[in-house]
Amino acid sequence: MAFNTGNPIGSKDPRDLADNAVNFDDALNTTSPSWRDRFGLMRKSWAGLESEFYAWLADQGFESSILTYVDGSPLAVQRPTQLIQRAGSPGLLFSVRLPASFPVTLSGSWAAAQPLLTVRADNALRSELASSVGASMIGRGAGTVDAELSALEQADEVLSGRIDNLPPVNQSQPLMSRSSRALSIGQGVVILGDSISAGAYFGNAYTNGWPYLLAKAINYQFGAQHVGVLPMDSLYNVVASYNTDQLHAVTWVGNWGTRTASPAPYDFPVGNVGLAAGDAVNGKTVVSSSPGAYVEIVVPSINGLANIYFVGRPDGGKFDVTVNGTAQAQLDTFLATKTYNRTRTITLPDNGQGEVTIRLTKADSSPTELQSVVRYIKAAGDQFAHFQTMNVCNYSVSGRQLARMSEQAIITATNCACLILALGYNDRFAESDETYYAEYLQRVEWLIHYANINQCLVVVADFAWYSPKTARVRAQLKRIAAQTNGIYIPFPDKFYPDGTIVTDTSPASSAFVSDLRLFADNAHPNFKGNELIFSQIASALGLSITSRRDALNNDLPFPLKLQGTLRNKAGAVSTIKRVDGGVLYNLGITEAGGGTIAAGTLALAATPARFGSVALRKSVNINSVAGTAIGSYTSTEENGVVNATISTAAEISTSYQVATK
CATH class of the missing domain: 2.10.10 (Seminal Fluid Protein  PDC-109 (Domain B))
Structure with missing residues (x-):
């Protein structure tokens, strides 16, 4: 029974203390939504507060689980x-x-x-944005978001009218107008091709292949210094001069699945290609589950970073990683959901003699899946200078077909500044196989759709040499360029402007080989054919360099191969570079451990074969630095050797030019 004395707050009357105890018990423990205090006022009980709170949560769409x-x-x-x-x-x-x-x-x-x-x-955010002051959350004053959007729509109509009256931007330099996209996405120019672009019959790929020449021209145009993405497969030919050695030398040791029947070092793993390559943007993956199996990559010390492409997967294993024999952090390919096109960045310090050796060794018996490409990029640079981020990503692989690409691979490929579509030769089945043609059309639709969404420039290099203009594949290639506002280059028409259709015959008797002399066989251009392809694509992109000669003369300095115990000075790499009328040498050489270079005549460095053939004049006493005479320069068609006569020197630091014959 309540006393209800009416005494003010702070009362010490025992009757008020008794009433308070009863009221407190009632407020916390009653199931009623309210209780009456000792002054006769109705209060919310704990049960009432909980009920209202839960009702509010329900109104907000909240669920506790x-x-x-x-x-x-x-x-x-x-x-x-x-x-x-x-x-x-x-x-x-x-x-x-x-x-x-x-x-x-x-x-x-x-x-x-x-x-x-x-x-x-985002329920809470939705509620706040819908409020009367929602616009303040996006920096647009104190009104509603709806009012601000209406104002923006009105401004857009005015601006659109002005833009429609402007001329096209950079019509003569289409790649330049898209170059800013390379900053945010990391991919400058993407090449999707087959063996024609992957290296078949290039000979020395670094100096002959059209993708390599394009990379040199783009580096020059944008002030960049990237080798870019290279296929790992070097391609064999029974004619030795047509063997294609990529810039890097890749060796596979141990069980990596079925190998090609070619002799080493061209016996690379066949791997997963076509539909089996899944979402791999490069169209090929290689898997091993054998502990101790490894892949070794030796590359000239041109760039400071490498990206290793791999597939993350729920059962993915680990690689032990070494660079020049020094252990790095393990590469763990485990990922809860299978994901393609993941990369691991590796720093590439020079080994002291102009090269870097990367080795990935299987550390367990769980499957590890690599994508058979590596990207090489410059280590330093202004992150806001998007010109310097432009690089060429050659995602070409022998036998590739557009009809076998996944939708996700196409999304990844079109997320770039420029896509060069060099597929079509291997899609000739679309001419007679309706099922194949339907699959091909689906990929065409995807490519058009995502290229437009990603706003990438599409350059279609039509390599369907033996098809008339009305052929299904060629018609769709032309359509891709038209519906993406891109560029279509009909190479068959370049060879025979009169419309002649060449018959696909045996490799030796094709008119492309016997008459034009631009092809090595019935499918693959030789080094002169590659120069023509490069010239046409570079011109279409509005590049300043459109010839092989200019591309080579404006290339990045190429590391020399130092001999014996000689080493590059700390922070330096001795190089050779083509210039008009000769080559330019930059030497920074010391003895291993920093000791004095021994007196006498010795070979300092050799020009690596991948630099390409160069015939130089013999020279005597070209330069003299700190008691060191660089003299008796000799050369062969394949390699030049720098000889020096040493009196006494702790190091050699000099630059000089040697004329070509």
Whole structure:
């Protein structure tokens, strides 16, 4: 029984203390939504506060627990407020898209379930943005977001009218107008090609292959210094001069699956290609589960960083990584969801003699899946100078077909400043196979769609040598260029402007070989054919350099191969560089450990074969620095050797030019 004395707050009357105890018990423990205090006022009970709070949460769409969607298992959703999380994708929440009739049962197929769902991880933000001062959250004053959007739409109409009256931007230099995209996405120019672009019959790829020549021209145009993405496969030919050695030398040791039948070092793993390559943008992966198996990559010390491409997978294993014999952090390919086109960046210090050796060694028996390309980029540079981020990514592989590319691979490839589509020769099955043609058309649609979304410049290099202009494949290649506002280069028409259609015959008797002398066989251009391809593409892109000669003369300095115990000075790499009328040498050489170079006549350095053939004049006493005479310069068609007569010297630091014959 309550006393209800009416005494003021602070009363020490025992009757008030008794009333307070009863009231406190009632406020906390009653199931009623309210209670009456000792002054006769109604108060919210704890149960009442909880009830109101839960009602507010329900109004906000809050659920205390999250449903988990597991691929392969149906899931019943009872209420529109229930949130759903897909197993393996933490942090991303969904709810059933409204209107819907509940309960809603999601099948075990994510492809079927996803269209029924909408992302719901932003309820609080939605509420704040919808408020009367929502515009203040986006820096647009104190009004509503709706009012600000209306104002922007009106301004857009005015601006669009002005833009429509402007002439096209950089019509003569289309690549320049897209170059800023290279800064945010890391891919400048992407090449999607087959063996014609991957290196077949190039000979020395670094000086002859059209993708390499294009990289040199783009470096010059944009002030960049990147080798770019290179295929790992060097291609064999029974004619030795047509063997294609990539810039880097790649050796596969141990069990990497079936190898090509070519002799070493051209016996690379066949790997997974076509549809089996999944979403790999380069169109090929190689897998090993054998502990101790390794791949070794030896590359000239031109760039300071390398990106190793791999596939992250739930059963992925590990690689032990060494650079010039020094252990680096392991490369762990484990990932909860299989994901292609992942990269690991490795620093590339010079080994002291002009090269870097990377070795990836299997550390366990779990499968590790590599993508058979490596990207080489300059280590330092202004991150805001997007010109300097431009690099050429050659994602070409022998036998590649556009009809066998996945949608995700096409999305990745078109996320660039410029895409050079050099596929089509191997898609000739589309001319007679309706099923194949349907698959080819689907890829064409994807490519057009995503190229337009990503706003990349598309250059279509039509290499369908033996097809008339009306052929299905050539018509679709032309359509890709037209519907992306891109550039179409019909190479068959360049060879025979009168419309002559060459018959595809045996390699030796093709008119491309016997008459034009631009091809090595019926499918693959030789080094002169590659120069023509480079010239046409470079001109279409608006580049300043459009000839092989100019591309080589404006290339990056190439590291010399130092001899014996000689080493490059700390922070320096001795190089050779083509210039008009000769070559320029830059030498910074010391003895291993920093000791004095021995007196006498000795070979200092050799020009690596990948620098290409160069015939130089013999020279005597070209330069004299700190008691060191650089003299008796000798050369052969393949390699030049720098000889020196040493009296006494701790190091050699000099630059000089030698004329060509």
